[in-house]
Amino acid sequence: MRSLNRIAFLSVFTAASISLFVIESLFSTPIPGIRLGLANIFILLALIFFGLKEALLIGILKSIIGSLILASLLTPAFIFSISGTILSTFIMWLIIKSRLPFSLLGISIAGAEAHIMIQLFIAASIFLPGASFFYISPIYVLSSIITGSVTGFITYLIYSKTGRRYGLCVD
Amino acid sequence: MRSKSRFRPLRKGDILIIIFFLFFAFFLPKKKGEKVIISVDKTNDFVYPLNQDREIIVKGKLGEAKVVIREGKVRILDSPCPLKICENKGWISKKGDFIICVPNRIIIRIEGKKYDAITE
Numbered sequence: 302m303r304s305l306n307r308i309a310f311l312s313v314f315t316a317a318s319i320s321l322f323v324i325e326s327l328f329s330t331p332i333p334g335i336r337l338g339l340a341n342i343f344i345l346l347a348l349i350f351f352g353l354k355e356a357l358l359i360g361i362l363k364s365i366i367g368s369l370i371l372a373s374l375l376t377p378a379f380i381f382s383i384s385g386t387i388l389s390t391f392i393m394w395l396i397i398k399s400r401l402p403f404s405l406l407g408i409s410i411a412g413a414e415a416h417i418m419i420q421l422f423i424a425a426s427i428f429l430p431g432a433s434f435f436y437i438s439p440i441y442v443l444s445s446i447i448t449g450s451v452t453g454f455i456t457y458l459i460y461s462k463t464g465r466r467y468g469l470c471v472d
Numbered sequence: 473m474r475s476k477s478r479f480r481p482l483r484k485g486d487i488l489i490i491i492f493f494l495f496f497a498f499f500l501p502k503k504k505g506e507k508v509i510i511s512v513d514k515t516n517d518f519v520y521p522l523n524q525d526r527e528i529i530v531k532g533k534l535g536e537a538k539v540v541i542r543e544g545k546v547r548i549l550d551s552p553c554p555l556k557i558c559e560n561k562g563w564i565s566k567k568g569d570f571i572i573c574v575p576n577r578i579i580i581r582i583e584g585k586k587y588d589a590i591t592e
Contacts, residue, residue: 349479405479407486414493439497446493457481 311347315359318343322367334381334420335444338413340367342456344390345409349460353394360386377428384423385416405460409453413445505567505582508546510539513577522546522565522582532576539580551576 318340325336340363347356364383368374389412396408403411421438510518512532520526520541527549528539535552545563548571558573567584 400478401485402483403485403489404481404483406481407483407489408479410486410489410493442493442497446490446497450490454481457479460479461477 307351311351311355311359314343314347315362318359318363319366319370322363323370326367326371332440332444334417334441335448337448338416338445338452339455341389341409341412341416341452342459344386345393345405345412345452345456346459348390348394348397350464353390356390356394357387360390381420381423385420388419389413389416391415404453405457406450406453409456410446410449413449413452414442417441417445504544504584505565505569506584507582508541509581509583511579511581514579530578532573532578534576537573537576537578546580546582547571548573548578548580551578 321342322340325339330336344356344360344363347359361383364379364386365374368376368379368382371378373379392415393408393412396403396411417438421441505522508520508522510520510528510530512530518528518530520528522541522544525542526540528541530537530539532552537548537552537558538550540547540549545565547561547563548558551558551573553573553575555575558571558576558578561571564571564580564582567582570579570581572579
């Protein structure tokens with residue numbers, strides 16, 4: 302792809318994921334820490350259309366700029382966000398590369414699970430050692446199945462509608 | 473043209489991954505606890521066996537809380553904290569359960585025979 306086109310798409314993706322991340326953080330949810338993860342849509346699209354490097358770039362920029370806007374840079378929330386983003390991007394990239402029979406739904410669910418697992422792990426090992434976060438994980442695992450499939454389905458809609466039109470599609 | 477895409481929703485792997493995580497969420501069995509660990513202000517840990525009945529007075533940051541171990545279960549019976557969330561948590565008995573009293577800085581948790589890799 303032409304590099305100008307690529308830069309334009311990457312910046313639009315980054316802007317979109319940052320704004321979704323910020324807007325989403327303004328809504329409160331019944332259980333703390335549960336969000337829909339709409340920013341993941343654009344990270345996943347970047348993984349498919351471009352590659353690991355670009356997706357990681359969008360994810361890291363999303364975490365840093367998003368927490369600058371929300372004034373949470375270098376707080377626990379920021380550490381959760383950036384570690385979850387990096388790990389889930391890696392996991393989704395591995396699944397896409399492995400060519401296993403996963404659709405965007407399954408890839409997104411795997412990413413959501415990786416996101417919440419690393420956060421629970423960090424919470425249990427760094428911030429509150431001793432408290433058994435492992436045992437409250439069922440709530441988070443269940444909710445990330447739901448949020449993962451919602452974002453996966455939205456990603457598929459965007460992918461199938463726009464991918465070919467802009468010459469981004471890979472297969 | 474659209475049906476050929478490998479990213480079309482609901483392929484075999486999706487159903488497998490959903491079933492796997494549902495299984496993980498629902499059927500992760502909780503094991504019976506072995507010992508009670510009471511820590512105050514993150515500094516000192518008191519360890520008691522769960523199978524001996526006893527009453528313990530724990531000195532927290534606000535005052536004395538009364539903890540009861542009876543028939544393999546633990547609860548905070550009386551606490552000087554304002555909201556009494558720890559008292560209302562009631563009895564806990566399974567490995568990994570915990571009662572946390574934030575104003576009084578008391579954490580009571582139940583461990584099994586072996587520590588988890590995560591809580592280690």
